[in-house]
Amino acid sequence: MPHSQDGHDRVYALLVQALVERIGCVPQELGPGRTFTELGLDSVSMLEVSLVLAEHVPGTVTLEDFTMNTSLGEAARIIDAASHTGTLPSAPASEEAGDIR
Numbered sequence: 001m002p003h004s005q006d007g008h009d010r011v012y013a014l015l016v017q018a019l020v021e022r023i024g025c026v027p028q029e030l031g032p033g034r035t036f037t038e039l040g041l042d043s044v045s046m047l048e049v050s051l052v053l054a055e056h057v058p059g060t061v062t063l064e065d066f067t068m069n070t071s072l073g074e075a076a077r078i079i080d081a082a083s084h085t086g087t088l089p090s091a092p093a094s095e096e097a098g099d100i101r
Helices: 007-024 043-056 072-085 093-098
Strands: none
Touching: 007 043, 007 072
8 A cells, every 4th residue: 555645644743743742842843854853852752752653553663763863754754654564664874873772
């Protein structure tokens, strides 16, 4: 089943909701181009977000699937892809330098 813009938008909305409700991010500071680093998240915050997403989106999402330099839009794309295939694509090489592991 191919991914759809609707699926991406739904995942992005869940991601934003998790950041606002669970982490305390200000909605006006969020945008698809903002990275987790720019938002001031740490590994504990990332774990909280991944747990929330795992409750609502099929597929396995873990901390290893993102880096701190992953943008919210890219994270939504990765999560949406995982929900359709059951696997996650590799993080782009440009993001590996900001890996949080």
